[in-house]
Amino acid sequence: MNRRPAAHAPAFATRADRPDHRPEVNPYRDAHRLYGPGLVPAEDAPRWRGHWHENFGRSAPIHLELGLGNGHHLAARAAAHPEIDFVGLEIRYKRCVVAAERARAAGAEARVRVVRYSWFSLDDLFAEGELSGIHVYHPDPWERGRQAKHRLIEPGFVLAAARLVAPGGELRLKTDFKGHFDALLAALPGTPWQVMGASLHVARDGAPWPDDIVTGYQAKFNEKALPVYAAWLRRGT
Secondary structure (H helix, E strand, O other): OOOOOOOOOOOOOOHHHOOOOOHHHOOHHHHHHHOOOOEEOOOOHHHHOOOHHHHHOOOOOEEEEEOOOOOHHHHHHHHHOOOOEEEEEEOOHHHHHHHHHHHHHOOOHHHEEEEEOOOOOHHHOOOOOOEEEEEEEOOOOOOOHHHHHHOOOOHHHHHHHHHHEEEEEEEEEEEOOHHHHHHHHHOOOOOOEEEEEEEOOHHHHOOOOOOOOOOHHHHHHHHOOOOOEEEEEEEOO
């Protein structure tokens, strides 16, 4: 995947991780470390690579959600699917804490791990075939041309997802930026991903998967009759 940090620069390193950082500037920095087992700090996360079943204490399918927003989708999906364990990846301290709190409030804390880590370094966290699904909902569009290098949806991500998701697993994308939708489909030739369904306007035509969850963010687009695009992929052998 692109933008992978050098070995001497940890993927989790940000200004807030510097020794001279003042905790009072971001009170959630300490809160996320003290939260408990439901929230995994960046420096602890790589040790679970290949062993997430042990972290959850059971053998169940593991789904990954990239970018959590306010954590509504992660908590709602975990509550609706007790047979699945969920890892949510987010880089912002506050969003990590809020997402973990939502999972606890939904009664799904035992089946959710919120991890503070960069989604551009997934190989640090997961072994080949360790995941059964990846969910990406409304990633930052980085619409300007010079910002395109920051976009998540690009060929490197599609290949990494195929490496980490076991055969029969899935990838779901929902986005308000058509560039992400187009880029995902354009990157599929030569990969093991198969298109199960797609939608150019979820509010009008429905999502391609049967158990869709409408977040508050998506609702804003629905209210304005603006399109939200969705693609559902299945990993072949």
